[in-house]
Amino acid sequence: MKVHNFNAGPSVLPKEVIRKSVQSIIDFNNSGLSLLEISHRSIDFLEIIEKTTYLVKRVMNLNDDYSILFLQGGATLQFSMVPYNLMKKVAAYLDTGFWANNAIKEAKKFGKVKILFSGKEKKYTYISKNYEVPYNVDYFHCTSNNTIIGTQMKIFPKTSVPIVCDMSSDIFSRNLDFKQFGLIYASAQKNISTAGMTIVIVKKNILGKMKRKIPSYMNYKIHIKNGSILNTPNVFSIYTSMLTLEWIEKKGGISVLEKKNEYKAKLLYNEIDKNNCFENKIHQDDRSNMNVSFFLKDMNLKNEFNKMWKKENIIGLDGHRFLGGYRASIYNALPLKSVKFLIEVMKEFERKFSS
């Protein structure tokens, strides 16, 4: 059955990646064993980690100043792992929405948090560019893409302190100068792989400045020393990430995907802006190219619209439970034709119900 998967996460993956990952479960590299049956310390698996590490660095154009880790605990564990390792006294955060807020809550357990900007009063519909990162904070934390409300940071501040960025929902979707970041983390289930694995990209020289004792699993340096196999990692999710990275390279790399993502987003926002039945509430400059949120202008039409898209095998269009409305997540692997299909459905809805 043909479905159009707009899920926010776990979400759409390239068909080819799914096929190959399934094959690895049945018979990994013609070994007669499943990927799920081999040791995480076997040569076969070490090669997978090595290749995935290499590919992350290559698509992001990073050198050996950076370490790549494959951890568990989701982006959520990073909310506390970051301050555990990096916060001596005070860190600066941007409050751009739900996930940023969760990061702030955890950081406050470790020291003082300076909020440089909060979008709360404007319901997180825009992201300020007018703030300055103090020179004397331990790090600056931001969320590059706000998955729930649908905003995205287009520029990052110039600062001498390490920039820590939660890129869970837009990693590998656009080309940035990744060397401007001290630490990037992203849970895999949005744009990379399956749930249960988080990629952490950390510049080695920002670590080791902390006096507090850090539990082993929470300690980046220990993971670096152990090559992400301090304990048994999520073998399957790491393997699937490798496949996605290979797919990204085959497509021409993240700059090519970025163009496609911009185009998909532009088509959809254009339709929302032009369609009499819908509206998007995000400040033009801050609209996300990954998560497109929109609302019905007339809430009385809710049942009609829901019936219509569900009948067309469109999946995952409901907005986040905290926000309501609709959200189309249009990650790397979501085909342009799914976006065009959704637009057709919205047009049809307008023809039928526009007053």
Ligand SMILES: *Cc1c(COP(=O)(O)O)cnc(C)c1O
């Ligand atoms: C989904 C998401 C998270 C939470 O990820 P978990 O893997 O569930 O911990 C954090 N930050 C952002 C931006 C997200 O989109």
